[in-house]
Amino acid sequence: MKIAVCIKQVPTREWQPRLDDSKTWIREADASFEMNEPDAYALEEALRLKEKHGGEVVVCSAGPARVAQVIREALARGADRAIHVEDDGLASADAFVTASALAAAMQDEKFDLVLTGLQSDDQGFAQVGVVLAEKLGTPHSTIIMEVHVEGSNLRVKRELEGGWFQWIAMPLPAVLTIQSGINQLRYATLKGIMAAKKKEIRKAAALAASAPKQKIVSLYVPEKGKKTQIISGSPAEAAKALVQKLRDEARVIQ
Amino acid sequence: MILVIAEQKDGRLNRASWETIAGAQQLDPSAITVLVPGASAASVAAELAAANVSEVVTVEHAALNPYTPDGYTAALQDAIAQLGPTHVLLPHTYQTRDFAPKLAARLDRAIVTDVTAIKKSPSTGSGQADVAFVRPMFQGKLTADVVPQGPPPHFVTFQIGAYRVDQVAKGSSSAPVRALTVNVDASQVRQNPEAPFQQAKAAVDLSQAERIVSVGRGIKEQANIKIAEDLARALGAELAASRPICDSGWLPMERQVGSSGQTVAPKLYLALGISGAIQHLVGMKGSNTIVAINKDPDAPIFEIADYGIVGDLFEIVPAMIEALKQ
Numbered sequence: 001m002k003i004a005v006c007i008k009q010v011p012t013r014e015w016q017p018r019l020d021d022s023k024t025w026i027r028e029a030d031a032s033f034e035m036n037e038p039d040a041y042a043l044e045e046a047l048r049l050k051e052k053h054g055g056e057v058v059v060c061s062a063g064p065a066r067v068a069q070v071i072r073e074a075l076a077r078g079a080d081r082a083i084h085v086e087d088d089g090l091a092s093a094d095a096f097v098t099a100s101a102l103a104a105a106m107q108d109e110k111f112d113l114v115l116t117g118l119q120s121d122d123q124g125f126a127q128v129g130v131v132l133a134e135k136l137g138t139p140h141s142t143i144i145m146e147v148h149v150e151g152s153n154l155r156v157k158r159e160l161e162g163g164w165f166q167w168i169a170m171p172l173p174a175v176l177t178i179q180s181g182i183n184q185l186r187y188a189t190l191k192g193i194m195a196a197k198k199k200e201i202r203k204a205a206a207l208a209a210s211a212p213k214q215k216i217v218s219l220y221v222p223e224k225g226k227k228t229q230i231i232s233g234s235p236a237e238a239a240k241a242l243v244q245k246l247r248d249e250a251r252v253i254q
Numbered sequence: 255m256i257l258v259i260a261e262q263k264d265g266r267l268n269r270a271s272w273e274t275i276a277g278a279q280q281l282d283p284s285a286i287t288v289l290v291p292g293a294s295a296a297s298v299a300a301e302l303a304a305a306n307v308s309e310v311v312t313v314e315h316a317a318l319n320p321y322t323p324d325g326y327t328a329a330l331q332d333a334i335a336q337l338g339p340t341h342v343l344l345p346h347t348y349q350t351r352d353f354a355p356k357l358a359a360r361l362d363r364a365i366v367t368d369v370t371a372i373k374k375s376p377s378t379g380s381g382q383a384d385v386a387f388v389r390p391m392f393q394g395k396l397t398a399d400v401v402p403q404g405p406p407p408h409f410v411t412f413q414i415g416a417y418r419v420d421q422v423a424k425g426s427s428s429a430p431v432r433a434l435t436v437n438v439d440a441s442q443v444r445q446n447p448e449a450p451f452q453q454a455k456a457a458v459d460l461s462q463a464e465r466i467v468s469v470g471r472g473i474k475e476q477a478n479i480k481i482a483e484d485l486a487r488a489l490g491a492e493l494a495a496s497r498p499i500c501d502s503g504w505l506p507m508e509r510q511v512g513s514s515g516q517t518v519a520p521k522l523y524l525a526l527g528i529s530g531a532i533q534h535l536v537g538m539k540g541s542n543t544i545v546a547i548n549k550d551p552d553a554p555i556f557e558i559a560d561y562g563i564v565g566d567l568f569e570i571v572p573a574m575i576e577a578l579k580q
Contacts (some may be wrong), residue, residue, distance in 0.1 A: 013529070016552060017395045026392070095355065096364075118351075123391050124532070125367050130323075130355035139324060139444035142352045143514075159514055160450055161348050163507070167448040179514070181501030211404065213364035217386055218399040222557055228546075230562045238563045239573030242545065245561060250543040252465065252522035253489055253578075 001055035001149065003046045004109065006102055006116035006128065007039040007074055009067040013121075017221065024216045025092050028066075035070040038117025042178040044185050045147055046115050047078045053149055056080040058109065062101040062206070064088045075196035076188035082199070083109075087206035095127035096213040102128070103135035105204035111173060113154070118143050118177040126177075133175035140175040141168050145182050255285040257339035257407070259330065260302060261347055265294035267301060269419055270345030275305050276417035277410075278343050280372050281385065283423065287311055289333060289434075291326065293319040299431045306425040309432065311337070317438040322445040323353040325438065330357055332436040339407045346411040348513075358409045364402035365409035368532065370416045373399055389413075393531050394554035414513070414536045458492065458508050465491035465522040468511055468538070469499055472527015472548060472567055476504040481571050482526055488578040491522065496534045512537035526567050530555030547571070 011031040018027040035043075046057045059074040061067045062085040071082045085101045093101070106114070114136070119126035126142075133140030145165065146157035154174055158166050188196075229245070231238045246253045256278045260271040267290075278286045286307040290298055295312040303310045313333055317325035330353075334342065344350045346368050358365035366387045375384035386399040387410055402408040460466060467486040473479060479499075486493045493509060500510040511518055512534040523541035528534060530546070530553055538544070539558050546559035547567045556562045563570055 011392065013393070015392075015395075017392060019396075026396070096359065099359070121393055124393070125355075126351050127355035127365065127367060130352070131359040134356045134359040140356070141323070141445060143348055158352075158447075159348070161513065162517070163510075163515060164450045164452055166450045169446040169448075170444050180497065213403050214366055215401050215403055216398045217401050219391070219396055220398075222390070222394070222397040222554070228556055228559045228562050230556075230564060232564075235565055235569035236573045236576075238565065239570050240577045242561060242563060243574055243577040246522065246543070246545070250522070250560065252543050 001049065001053045001112045002109070003049060003055060003057050004060050004106060004111040004114045005039070005043045005046045005057060005074070005079065006060045006114065006132070007043060007070055008036040008061065008117075008120045008122070009033045009063055009070040010036045010120055010122040019219055024219050026219070028091065033066060033069065035073060036117055036120045036122075038119060038178060038180045040117075040185055041180050041182050042115040042117050043074055043077060043079065044183045045178055047186070048183060049113070049147065049149060055112075058083060058111070060102055060106055061085070062087075062093070062098050063090045068201070071201060072196055073188060075199045076192040077186060078192060080199065082201040083204055084201055085204045085206050090206060092216070094123075094212050094214045095125040095131055097210055099128045099131035099135055100210040101206045103132055104207060107136065113149070113172060114138070114175040115178055116175070118179055129175055129177035136173075136175065138173045138175055139170045140177070141170065142177040143179045144176045145179050147176065255287055255308070255337070255339050256282055256341045256343060257334065257337055258286060258288045259342065259344045260288055260290040260298070261345060261349060262290055262292060262295065262298050265297040267298050268345070268347070270347055270412075270414050272419040272422050273415070273417040274343050274345045274412050275302075275307065276419070276421040277372065277412045279306065279421075279423055280417070281341065281343070287337060287339070289313060289337075291318050291329060292321070296433070300428070303429040303431050304424055305429070306423040307429045309430045311432055311434045313434050313436055315436055315438055317440050317443055320447050321349060322443050322447060323356055324443040324445055326353040327357045327360055328438045328442050329436045331360055332438065333434055334361065334407065336434065342407050342409045344409070344411045346413050350411050354409055354411060361407075363407055363409060364404055365411070366400050366402050367411045368413050369410050370413050390532055393529070394535070394557075395552065413532065415539060453507065460492055460494055460509070460511065460516045460518045463492040463518065463520050465489050465524075466494050466511070466518060466520045466541075467491045467524045467526065468494040468496065468528060469505070469526045470496040470528030470534070471498050472529075473499065476502070478568070479504055481568070484575055485524070485526075485571050488575045489522070489524070491524070494518070496528050496531070525555050525559070526571065528555050529553045530558070
């Protein structure tokens with residue numbers, strides 16, 4: 001089985017947001033980056049499918065030169081080779097531009113299965129996987145919690161809202177967006193890190209980048225919707241003051 | 255004309271459909287068509303016609319039942335071609351996320367997802383170039399004003415709770431209802447879904463809880479869950495968690511609050527070490543009093559909290575338990 005995993009590099013959870021001079025994007029120089037968490041689960045699922053069915057796992061990423069960091073990490077965890085669609089403009093690209101760039105680079109590979117995270121922790125569109133399926137002309141399903149390959153067919157467990165699920169069958173090739181928590185992640189071993197250095201990373205140009213479908217006109221720290229009373233003091237003082245406010249002011253405890 | 259795609263299951267509309275109509279009325283109340291797809295669409299059409307909208311259109315077709323992204327994309331592509339809207343508005347539900355990006359891609363049109371507000375430029379009033387859609391980015395740490403690019407229709411999906419059901423303006427009389435016929439080649443539908451099921455019957459109904467203590471990544475390890483349990487006991491509260499805690503197996507899935515778990519609205523919601531990702535907030539922001547304890551002063555949870563303590567939960571929680579004894 002030839003499996004592609006699309007991964008994105010996003011700012012770390014600990015990153016404190018800083019805006020660039022245009023106030024329409026972040027100051028990338030200040031940010032530290034990591035693999036988008038749902039994509040890490042997609043990669044793990046691909047590695048497990050390969051262990052079960054054989055074949056290869058190809059990691060694909062669209063972004064500036066810096067995304068080589070997460071590509072190396074994916075190779076160290078066990079992906080066989082990589083495709084990097086490299087373009088500085090992809091750092092802040094919308095989902096259509098990203099999906100178009102990926103689709104152009106992936107088209108000729110004729111993957112049996114394409115996995116990616118259900119959404120990214122940066123722009124959070126939850127669109128790339130679905131748009132990619134449309135561009136590749138394959139069926140898709142989203143927010144997947146279990147994947148079974150049965151011959152030339154897929155059987156997947158899709159998460160619905162409020163604790164409901166549903167099994168869906170579809171033919172391969174297909175695109176799936178993977179939900180966090182579908183599996184337990186593995187980490188790169190020293191051997192994996194060494195092996196990754198010899199693995200191929202094919203660079204692809206973002207040819208004829210499609211026109212953006214959305215424009216960020218302003219980016220800012222959210223305005224507070226509520227007046228939050230921040231209670232200060234030592235832990236003991238703050239705890240005592242909070243309990244008193246919950247009793248006497250909010251009246252939600254006795 | 256603004257087209258709202260309502261969502262219904264077995265003749266029951268979800269709340270998010272009404273919220274989306276409220277959003278449409280903010281954008282341009284003068285010309286709104288509500289489209290309701292799927293079998294039993296007719297039964298909810300009369301309900302929708304009570305809203306102040308121009309008309310309600312039902313679309314029934316074998317390819318729409320059961321739901322598949324291929325079936326919905328094909329049917330709605332045809333419906334949109336017939337109706338010619340400037341905007342297509344949808345609730346940002348799991349179902350919308352499954353098909354709307356495909357539909358927009360098929361038509362090669364912009365789609366702005368997870369929108370929380372509409373900003374109209376005051377200078378020239380309405381008209382699409384003057385409308386920006388507000389959406390969270392970077393896990394809610396930042397907010398963006400986004401303008402869709404390219405020709406209409408522009409697709410917009412609204413975050414659950416962005417508008418309230420009681421904001422929907424009712425019409426003075428019922429809006430007309432008509433059935434729209436769409437052409438769908440059933441062989442285009444490649445997904446074959448089975449009936450939805452619940453993994454485990456939820457033994458805990460968090461939606462009925464008066465008080466909830468909820469834990470997030472900040473609890474660091476499974477052994478630390480106990481201090482949250484102790485606080486819950488002292489407060490007479492149920493214990494809940496954000497998704498990562500349940501993914502790690504530290505608490506059962508049935509105690510998860512958020513878009514993939516339960517939606518709760520207790521008198522008191524106390525969030526311990528929860529940063530406040532959107533997926534969590536949509537499940538609890540209707541709570542009466544929200545308390546956040548978190549070491550990160552920039553955590554988005556503080557934006558919706560009534561009371562906040564910035565600090566180490568491992569120091570504050572034992573002190574709270576102590577204070578509750580007095």
